[in-house]
Amino acid sequence: MTVTTAVILAGGLGTRLRSVVSAVPKPMAPINGRPFLEWLMDYWIDQGISRFILSVGYQYEVITAHFGSAYRSAQVHYAIEHERLGTGGGLLLAAAELGREDAFLLLNGDTFFAVPLAALDGFARQTQVDWTLSLFRAEEANRYMGLELDEGQRIVALASQRGSPGCLANGGVYWVRRSSLAGLPFTAGQAVSLEDEVLPTLLRSGAALSGFAVDGAFIDIGIPQDYQRAAQVLAATESHA
Numbered sequence: 001m002t003v004t005t006a007v008i009l010a011g012g013l014g015t016r017l018r019s020v021v022s023a024v025p026k027p028m029a030p031i032n033g034r035p036f037l038e039w040l041m042d043y044w045i046d047q048g049i050s051r052f053i054l055s056v057g058y059q060y061e062v063i064t065a066h067f068g069s070a071y072r073s074a075q076v077h078y079a080i081e082h083e084r085l086g087t088g089g090g091l092l093l094a095a096a097e098l099g100r101e102d103a104f105l106l107l108n109g110d111t112f113f114a115v116p117l118a119a120l121d122g123f124a125r126q127t128q129v130d131w132t133l134s135l136f137r138a139e140e141a142n143r144y145m146g147l148e149l150d151e152g153q154r155i156v157a158l159a160s161q162r163g164s165p166g167c168l169a170n171g172g173v174y175w176v177r178r179s180s181l182a183g184l185p186f187t188a189g190q191a192v193s194l195e196d197e198v199l200p201t202l203l204r205s206g207a208a209l210s211g212f213a214v215d216g217a218f219i220d221i222g223i224p225q226d227y228q229r230a231a232q233v234l235a236a237t238e239s240h241a
Helices: 036-047 060-067 086-095 117-127 194-204 224-239
Strands: 005-010 051-056 074-080 103-108 111-113 131-137 146-149 155-159 168-177 209-213 218-220
Touching: 005 036, 005 086, 036 051, 036 060, 036 103, 036 111, 036 117, 036 224, 051 060, 051 086, 060 074, 074 086, 086 194, 103 117, 111 168, 111 224, 117 131, 117 168, 117 209, 146 168, 146 209, 155 194, 155 209, 168 209, 194 209, 218 224
Parallel strands: 005 051, 005 103, 051 074, 131 209
Antiparallel strands: 103 168, 111 218, 131 168, 146 155
C-alpha cells in the first residue's frame, strides 16, 4: 500500500511575508501568476497523491473558494481552525478527516521540497518507523530544525531552530504512520507546535523517527527574499518534471 493522502498545514498568518503579500493567506501567494498551493499540489498529484486535507485558518475562505472539493484529479477536504492552533494543532484537526489510511504525507503549506514519494514511502515502510522526516542541507544557521541521526538513519535528537549551515535539517515533508497519533497527550482543538511539542513528545515516548536525506529543490516562501526566488525554483522544477 502506497501513501495517497496528503495533509497540508495551510493555516498560518504569514506575518513575515505581509510586506509583499497582504491580500491573500501565505499559501495562496502568487508565483508566476498561480497560487503557491497549486504548485505544491501539482507536484504531489504527479507523484501519486489523490486526496488532500487542507488544514486552514487565517483567511480560509480564500482557499476553500479557490479549490472547492476537487483540484485536478484529487479530492480536497478541509479542516478549519476558528482559532489559532499552531502546526501541531492543525495536524490533529486534520487527522480527524483521515479515513482508513495506514499512513499519510504531511506537508508545510509554505514550503516546496521535491521529495520522490515512492522512495520516501519505500524507505519508511522498509525501516518500519512511525515518522520519516525528509531532510535537506540548510544553508542558513538558526532558521530550520537541525537533528541528529544514528548510523541506521534513526533520529536520536532534535534541536529546534539550532541548525548550523550545512547540517541536515527538517524540510517539512513528513511520512506519518496514522497510529502514531493515537498515543499523543494532545487533543484536537488544542494549540500545540509540531516542531517544538509533537515531535519531541514522540521521540521521548519511544516512537521510531527516521531521517531521509534528499537533494531535491527546496524553497520556503516564508520570508520576502525566498518568496522572490520561488518563481525561478518552481519553474525549474516544473521543466524537469
